[in-house]
Amino acid sequence: MSMLLIPIRHCLLYPFTPFACEPVSGDLESMDLEPPVQVVFEQVLNATASPVHHILSGSFRSLSLFLLAFSPVKLTLDLVQTIPAFGPHQYIGLGPHTQNGDARVAYTTSWALPPKLHSWAIEQQSDSVHVRLLNSVDITATSSYITVPPPYSHLYSAGGPSAQVHQLPPASTPGIGPHVQEIYFVPTSEWDAADKTRKALRYGSHGIEFAFPAGSPALAFIPVLGGSTIEIYSRAxxxxxxxIDSSPAPQRPGALAAEEDGPRHVKVHPNGRVLYCVTEHSNYLDVYTITPPAGQGPILTYVASRSLIPPRLREAEQDKTDAPKPTYRGDTLALAPSTPEKPAPESIFVTTRGGEGETTRGWVSVFRLDAEGMFSGDIENNPYLVERYEARTTGGKAHALDIKAKADDPDGGLWVILTDDSPPQPGVRVLEWDGWLWRGGGTRLREVVAWLPVGFYPSDTAKEGEPEQMAGGSHAVWLD
Incomplete structure (x- = not known):
């Protein structure tokens, strides 16, 4: 794969981009990173040698976004472009493709202060992909999650004590438009004193997802980690x-109390009737049915749970001896994408991380779903209905997922992004999933390639013109 490196002046992303690069403000020491040298540059990918799929990734310990190219033929993962950004931990939400498919917009959060949201143009040409800044908007509290649901008219973000709604402008003038609403997860009398930094993500809101039940307005679900509730909203x-409702975490016989569950991330089945929730503290995947609001009945009804970690490890966690116990932190989840061959997702992928600063490895678990989105059979004891992959590291603060269907694979094969923030080799990993058809001779889920740079350059040793290097992947998404 040949690449061309084109240096550009420091102050502008592109000569025709009207937005100057902004310095990151706030206390960098509180972010546990050193400020790297911001060097703007572009690498243009010659994609004619073999087809590639592009990945856009953020990082916990560097300020840039990173564009990578994955070759499913060569099983390689290469850096294409480093895009100077404005803070660590960019969570990425993607807007829809334009009608001709050659452009779309990415929206990102960050941990930088003062808090902001950012929009980026992703321009795809026959032989290259470019990413450039569109605009930035101020928000009042650090956000952790961002999404653009149909009909793609508004942008929704959530983090810590609040959530935000922004209008999106017409496709001809992309970016983030006017602020529409702020939603509070603390009493308004406590708002001024509330923690609005990234630390509030540990006990505040951590995500937002939408369902579109037939005959009902769209519903939004926001897990509030510290309150152990899923807050439910109707979209006007x-x-x-x-x-319109608040759903507490389920009571688990012999396990943690509901208020200690820590619901972190949710996803909704394409049928709009099933919601899945990963709990950070208790390490479960919970499944709920969704009933459109009518009368006094609950909108979410708890159905079942599965453990994010193998049962033997859960038993070790609950062992009453004084021996050191492994600890885990439930993280995120992703449904297998719908395909013409398999319109209803057959699988849901979930992750957990080892305890921070420990040597306990994280896990990726895959659970088989039936046509209605429920768990298929006795998950824990049937290898045809569950797959578990032990990660190479703890995962650190990462272990985010994104999933892409393999081209022309009737067995449901997938490519899975897994981000990693744990030394000594943090970065972005691509896993391969063979589908549920058992072929024997190895695991159905395995790592095939990783991009593991050695870390970014601290400011006192950076060389003039050196690009910033990733130091731990945070969130990454497939762009095509």
Missing amino acids: EDGSLIN
């Missing part, structure tokens, strides 16, 4: 959200 015609 102007894009704003109206709180």
Whole structure:
């Protein structure tokens, strides 16, 4: 794969981009990183040698975004472009493709202060992909999650004590538009004193997802980690959200109390009738049915749970001896994408991380789903219905997922991104999933390639013109 490196002046992303690079403000020491040298550059990918799929990734310990190219033929993962950004931990939400498919917009959060959201143009040509800044908007509290649900008219973000709604401008003038609404997860009387930094993500809101039940307005679900509730909203015609219900975490016999569950991330089945939730503290995947609001009945009804870690490890966690116990932190989840061959997802992928600063490895678990989105049979004891992959590291603060279907694979094969923030080799990994058809001779889920740079350059040793290097992947998404 040949690449061309084109240096560009430091102050502008591109000569025709009207937005100057902004310095990161706030206390960098509080972010546990050193400020790297911001060097703007572009590498243009010659993609004619073999087809590639592009990945856009953020990092916990560097300020840039990173564009990577994955070759499913060569099983390689290469850096294509480093895009100077404005803070660590960019969570990425993607807008839809344009009608001709040659452009879309990515929206990102960050941990930088003062808090902001950013939009980026992703321009795809026959032989290259470019990423450039569109605009940035101020928000009041550090956000952790961002999404653009149909009909793609509004942008929704959530983090810590609040969530935000922004209008999106017409496709001809992409970016982030006017602020529409702020939603609070603390009493308004406590808002001024509330922690609005990234630390509040540990006990505040951590995500937002939408369901579109037939005959009902769209519903939004926001897990609030510290309160162990899933807050439920109805979306109004102007894009704003109206709180209509609050669903507490389920009581688990012989396990943690509901208030200690820590719901972190949720996803909704394409049928709009099933919601999945990963709990950070208790390490479960919970499944709920969704009933559109009518009368006094609950909107979410708890159905079942599965452990994010193998049962033997859960038993070790609950062992009453004084021996050191492994600890885990439930993280995120992703449904297998719908395909013409398999319109209903057959699988849901979930992750957990080893305890921070420990040597306990994280896990990726895959659970088989039936046509209605429920667990298929006795998951824990049937290898045809569950797959578990022990990660190479703890995962650190990462272990985010994104999934892409393999081209022309009737067995449901997938490519899975797994981000890693744990030394000594943090970065972005690509896993391969063979589908549930058992072929024998090895695991159905395995790592095939990783991009593991050696770390970014601290400011006192950086060389003039050196690009910033990733130091731990945070969140990454497939762009095509």
